[in-house]
Amino acid sequence: MGIISRGFGGRRRESVPGLPPGQYLTHDFPVLSAGPTPRIPLDRWRFTVTTETGEKTSWDWKEFQALPAEDVTVDIHCVTKWSKLGTTWRGVSIETLLENVDTVAEYSMVHSFGGYTTNVPLEDLLDGKAWIAYQFDGEDLHPEHGGPARLLIPHLYFWKSAKWVNGLQLMPEDEPGFWEAAGYHMYGDPWREQRYQGD
Amino acid sequence: MARTAVSGRLTWRAATLAEARWESPTARTLVLDVPDWPGHLPGQHIDVRLTAEDGYRAQRSYSIASAWQPGGKVELTIQRLDDGEVSPYLTDVIEVGEQLELRGPVGGWFVWRPQQTAPVLLVAGGSGLVPLMAMVRARAVAGTRQPFRLIYSVRTPEDLLYGDELRRRVREDQGLDVHHVYTRKTPDGWPSPAKRIDVAALNTYGWPPDFGPDCYVCGPTTFVETAADILVALGHDPRRIRTERFGGTS
Amino acid sequence: MTSTPLDGSSTAGGGLPLDGNAMAGDLREIFAVDVTAARYVCAGCTHTDAVGTLMVWPHSPGLVARCPHCSDVVIRVVRAPGRVFLDLRGSVRLEVPLEGG
Numbered sequence: 207m208g209i210i211s212r213g214f215g216g217r218r219r220e221s222v223p224g225l226p227p228g229q230y231l232t233h234d235f236p237v238l239s240a241g242p243t244p245r246i247p248l249d250r251w252r253f254t255v256t257t258e259t260g261e262k263t264s265w266d267w268k269e270f271q272a273l274p275a276e277d278v279t280v281d282i283h284c285v286t287k288w289s290k291l292g293t294t295w296r297g298v299s300i301e302t303l304l305e306n307v308d309t310v311a312e313y314s315m316v317h318s319f320g321g322y323t324t325n326v327p328l329e330d331l332l333d334g335k336a337w338i339a340y341q342f343d344g345e346d347l348h349p350e351h352g353g354p355a356r357l358l359i360p361h362l363y364f365w366k367s368a369k370w371v372n373g374l375q376l377m378p379e380d381e382p383g384f385w386e387a388a389g390y391h392m393y394g395d396p397w398r399e400q401r402y403q404g405d
Numbered sequence: 406m407a408r409t410a411v412s413g414r415l416t417w418r419a420a421t422l423a424e425a426r427w428e429s430p431t432a433r434t435l436v437l438d439v440p441d442w443p444g445h446l447p448g449q450h451i452d453v454r455l456t457a458e459d460g461y462r463a464q465r466s467y468s469i470a471s472a473w474q475p476g477g478k479v480e481l482t483i484q485r486l487d488d489g490e491v492s493p494y495l496t497d498v499i500e501v502g503e504q505l506e507l508r509g510p511v512g513g514w515f516v517w518r519p520q521q522t523a524p525v526l527l528v529a530g531g532s533g534l535v536p537l538m539a540m541v542r543a544r545a546v547a548g549t550r551q552p553f554r555l556i557y558s559v560r561t562p563e564d565l566l567y568g569d570e571l572r573r574r575v576r577e578d579q580g581l582d583v584h585h586v587y588t589r590k591t592p593d594g595w596p597s598p599a600k601r602i603d604v605a606a607l608n609t610y611g612w613p614p615d616f617g618p619d620c621y622v623c624g625p626t627t628f629v630e631t632a633a634d635i636l637v638a639l640g641h642d643p644r645r646i647r648t649e650r651f652g653g654t655s
Numbered sequence: 656m657t658s659t660p661l662d663g664s665s666t667a668g669g670g671l672p673l674d675g676n677a678m679a680g681d682l683r684e685i686f687a688v689d690v691t692a693a694r695y696v697c698a699g700c701t702h703t704d705a706v707g708t709l710m711v712w713p714h715s716p717g718l719v720a721r722c723p724h725c726s727d728v729v730i731r732v733v734r735a736p737g738r739v740f741l742d743l744r745g746s747v748r749l750e751v752p753l754e755g756g
Contacts, residue, residue: 209419209506211455213498216463216490230461240715241726242672286716321728365716388717389733389740402735415683452680466677511679513689514707626671647707650674 226396232288280360283396297339311376324383363394447539448516451509468536472543484532519547530624561590584610614640675709696747699727
């Protein structure tokens with residue numbers, strides 16, 4: 207059915223060249239949540255990498271803050287069609303976290319406080335392509351945006367940038383996470399518009 | 406009516422704005438002409454879909470305000486949220502004669518059926534009154550006598566929806582009582598200061614739990630949780646408390 | 656009045672949940688009966704109640720319905736152009752009332 211509502215503009219959006227297909231530019235920072243926002247006291251925060259053999263490496267907040275951090279400016283693309291350009295973050299690269307981790311795994315599952323999961327091929331986390339970010343726009347990351355710390359993996363749709371992260375499980379085989387099991391794409395490349403399974 | 410309202414899968418259909426009226430400075434009732442409308446139950450809602458000229462779409466749910474009568478129209482009351490995406494279009498832009506797409510009626514849980522014999526307590530927060538008003542109107546249409554009590558929490562007297570109609574119905578619809586709670590500003594001469602809904606209001610103006618009333622609570626999420634918690638604490642059976650939360654997102 | 660973006664198109668905030676009523680339209684496009692009046696049994700805690708009582712996060716980017724008793728996910732709905740994914744693994748069963756039954 208094709209009823210066009212004249213005078214309905216919708217939320218302010220711009221379709222600008224250079225964005226991935228089907229994306230609009232937004233200047234807000236929309237919040238998408240699949241459940242209650244967890245409030246994680248920093249003294250109970252811990253991030254754990256678990257290899258395919260079950261070996262664990264973990265950092266508490268203090269140890270994590272002592273790791274070398276990077277400031278990055280990236281564009282982010284949400285599967286609900288908004289993109290936000292030039293966002294600035296501070297965080298620790300996954301490369302740094304995996305420096306002394308012995309693995310031959312090719313896949314990973316990112317875990318969060320609250321039970322959220324998302325799967326990412328390991329090579330997509332390395333080479334300065336992904337970070338555990340704890341500052342946004344020069345400020346501590348707000349809980350509704352994933353604080354104390356979230357994954358930042360800007361070259362994939364933003365549902366892969368899991369909020370409230372607490373762990374990375376390395377896996378020999380790919381497995382679907384929370385949204386991937388419910389119909390979203392296993393990989394989620396915005397430039398190939400991989401929104402849903404089969405795209 | 407109930408049968409046609411719940412059978413068959415749903416698709417989008419065109420509706421034409423037949424009439425519109427302001428209920429408050431920020432809330433407008435849209436009277437929609439929907440060909441072959443199957444009828445609806447009070448408490449049900451519809452989904453509205455708008456398409457911009459560039460193909461952008463937005464979708465929202467709105468409770469139906471009117472009681473169904475054969476050949477009748479479908480009324481929605483839209484509260485404008487100034488930074489909203491859809492509501493300002495529906496309150497201030499769409500003109501009589503124009504069309505929009507809708508899908509419905511939907512929802513079979515937060516509904517009142519005239520066959521229900523228990524007394525009814527309606528607890529409304531702000532524009533959460535809309536589906537409860539549909540119940541008040543449906544009771545009158547059905548000509549039934551279950552006693553209804555409505556507790557309506559609203560910010561200021563200017564925000565009241567359906568003020569004249571509710572006053573008239575309290576006089577004319579036997580067995581309907583209405584109590585207002587003002588949370589920011591009261592009318593002149595109001596006996597109590599502005600306050601949020603509380604145990605005293607629900608205890609005094611609701612039904613005793615022994616009467617086994619069916620309770621319907623609708624409003625913003627925090628309002629609904631507060632009111633439902635109080636009702637349970639007062640001894641109401643949680644299975645007889647039905648709630649509808651709305652996010653008030655736009 | 657409810658005001659619920661069901662298609663994830665909204666850029667509005669997503670903090671507080673709605674309830675199962677907010678899924679009625681999307682589910683009625685799939686099923687021939689109203690599912691909000693159906694009773695679910697939560698796979699996590701075996702709590703049972705009407706689907707209308709579930710806590711729903713509608714913009715997340717799909718729609719997530721959680722058990723109000725244990726907050727486990729009971730239903731997930733993902734809409735794609737021309738298709739809908741419905742994930743019911745959090746529900747042991749649905750008991751659907753039929754009119755005139």
